[in-house]
Amino acid sequence: MSLPPPPIPPAGSSVGPYATSSVPLGPMRSLRGLWIAILVLLSLIGVADIVAAGAFFNRAGRLDDLADGTVDYQGLLDADSSIQGAMVAHLLLALALAATFITWQFRHAKNAQALGERGGLGPGWAIGGWFIPIGNYVIPGVQIHQSSRMSDPAVAGRPGARGKGSGIVIVWMVLLAIAALLFVAGGGLRNTDSEGNVVFDGMDDVRSAASGDRTAGMAMILFVGAAVAGGIMVRSLSTKQSIAYEARLGAGPGGPPYSAAGPFYGGPPVAPPPPGQWGAPAPSWSAPPPPTVPAPPPSAPEPPTQWGTPPA
Numbered sequence: 001m002s003l004p005p006p007p008i009p010p011a012g013s014s015v016g017p018y019a020t021s022s023v024p025l026g027p028m029r030s031l032r033g034l035w036i037a038i039l040v041l042l043s044l045i046g047v048a049d050i051v052a053a054g055a056f057f058n059r060a061g062r063l064d065d066l067a068d069g070t071v072d073y074q075g076l077l078d079a080d081s082s083i084q085g086a087m088v089a090h091l092l093l094a095l096a097l098a099a100t101f102i103t104w105q106f107r108h109a110k111n112a113q114a115l116g117e118r119g120g121l122g123p124g125w126a127i128g129g130w131f132i133p134i135g136n137y138v139i140p141g142v143q144i145h146q147s148s149r150m151s152d153p154a155v156a157g158r159p160g161a162r163g164k165g166s167g168i169v170i171v172w173m174v175l176l177a178i179a180a181l182l183f184v185a186g187g188g189l190r191n192t193d194s195e196g197n198v199v200f201d202g203m204d205d206v207r208s209a210a211s212g213d214r215t216a217g218m219a220m221i222l223f224v225g226a227a228v229a230g231g232i233m234v235r236s237l238s239t240k241q242s243i244a245y246e247a248r249l250g251a252g253p254g255g256p257p258y259s260a261a262g263p264f265y266g267g268p269p270v271a272p273p274p275p276g277q278w279g280a281p282a283p284s285w286s287a288p289p290p291p292t293v294p295a296p297p298p299s300a301p302e303p304p305t306q307w308g309t310p311p312a
Contacts, residue, residue: 028111028245031238034104038234041100045093046227049220052086055079056186056217063210067203090223102127104234105144111241112147115248120146137180141173144237151241166237172229179222186215 059079065072109123121129121143129139145165152163189212190198191205200206 028114028241029107031104031107031111031234031241034100034107035234035238037100038097038104039231041093041097042227042231045090045097046224048086048089048093049223049227052083052090053217053220053224055082055086056213056220059083060210060213060217063206063213067206067210098130101230101234102130104238105140108151108237108241109143109147111245112150115150115241115244137177138173141169144173144233145169148237148240151237151244153240153243153247166233166240168229168233168236172226172233175222175226175229179219179226182215182219182222186212186219188212189215 059076059082062072062075062079066076105126106123109121109126113123121139125139125143129143130136132139148166148169149163151166154163190209191201193199198209200209
């Protein structure tokens with residue numbers, strides 16, 4: 001008795017046709033609602049940062065006039081009010097953005113695990129990485145970049161393979177880190193009291209404050225660039241992850257996953273191979289024999305005539 005023809009394993013698989021091991025494909029949660037919310041918040045915070053950059057540059061010019069002997073206190077007060085309003089909007093939007101973005105990052109990391117990502121910085125670092133001093137300039141970007149490697153549709157359907165990380169993650173993290181450092185540096189150039197109010201003990205303090213405002217204005221411009229890069233990043237990675245997941249399910253160019261290759265991999269049965277590929281299938285010993293068709297009965301003889309059979 002011969003075995004039935006084995007199913008054809010997926011392309012690139014090192015598992016034999018009768019192997020019982022499998023790589024389960026976990027569920028993936030949608031990122032669409034989160035990345036849309038992030039795009040909206042990034043757009044709003046970008047507008048607020050543009051206004052803040054203009055206000056910082058305006059106040060720097062007013063401080064230059066003050067250092068040159070031109071006193072315009074009302075102009076300085078108006079510039080202060082503009083900066084305070086823009087920075088309050090920036091802070092509120094940043095808090096909403098942080099909560100939404102960290103949620104997206106955590107879900108993106110969990111989806112990467114469902115696609116087969118193991119090792120490196122896991123989903124826990126998607127949250128904890130933001131709360132480590134100094135490390136929060138690097139760790140979030142590293143974690144997202146590692147998760148993006150498994151979101152590459154080019155490696156979908158090949159568990160264990162690592163794709164190419166997204167370069168936009170590096171651009172976003174560099175812009176964000178430089179912007180944050182410049183903003184801190186700008187604040188350090190101003191002479192402030194214990195309550196954080198700017199004080200002038202001489203014209204040198206005025207000029208230093210003007211330099212600090214220009215540095216802060218440059219930081220706000222870089223924040224706008226980081227917002228643009230961040231919007232491109234979250235949409236690109238979310239879309240790629242969806243494509244990679246669909247490919248692992250057999251709906252894309254990556255081929256069927258292990259769990260959908262046939263009954264030996266835990267999925268539905270597959271169609272038998274075409275005749276001649278594995279030879280003729282063996283007959284089934286449990287099937288009943290075909291029914292025998294009986295032969296037709298012989299025809300009845302003709303009845304004799306009344307006067308007998310005429311002579312030949």
